[in-house]
Amino acid sequence: MKMMIAAAVIFLIQQKGLVSERRKYQLRSEINIKEVESMNKPYEIQPLRLLGGWTVEFNNFYECEPDNCNNFGEYFVEDLLQLTNSKNNLVLDLGWYLDSDKNGTYKLFLIKDYDWEKPLEYFESRNTKAIVDKIEYWTNYGFYQKYL
Known part of the structure; x- marks a missing residue:
């Protein structure tokens, strides 16, 4: 259903001359990628409050608690x-160890x-909120400026 709506929106925008053929293809690709990625993922991506200057290289961090998550792996x-x-040549990296x-x-x-x-900093926890709090704190200029 979402794909049909998205396709209709792209079609209408293109008919009005607001989107080029190239952008239409890009939009369709983006929608298809998002649709495939979310098809089997009942949980949402974990919201994070980040200040400017940080780029998301990849994000597979979902709102799913370790002790209460279907399809854990x-x-x-x-x-x-x-x-x-x-x-500032900084990397913030989060993983689950041991994998799955x-x-x-x-x-x-x-x-x-x-x-x-x-590493400049290291933190370990099974608590998702503690991890989110630490990510938001470490990505704040007031915190990491001591390493510049």
């Missing part, structure tokens, strides 16, 4: 979230100059 993997701040293991934990790293051997 689909949501709790090593590559959950990666944010970069290219101006119900006894695992979130591990959050703040890295400078891609030096994965010496």
Whole structure:
């Protein structure tokens, strides 16, 4: 149903001359990708409050608690979230370790100059709210300026 509505919207916009053929193809591709990604994911992406300067490299971090999640292995993997701040050469990386293991934990790293051997900050928890709070805190300039 969503695909039919999206296709109708694209068609109407194009008919009015507001979208080029190239953009129509891009929109259709974006809608198809989003549709496929969300088809089997009953949970939403975890909302985060981030200040400017951070880029989302990938985001597989869902609103799904480790102790109460259907299809656990689909949501709790090593590559959950990666944010970069290219101006300050920082990387924030979140994963679940061991991958797909119900006894695992979130591990959050703040890295400078891609030096994965010496993280600036490290935090580990099974609590999603604690991880969200730490991400929002670490991505605040008031916090990470001490590493610049």
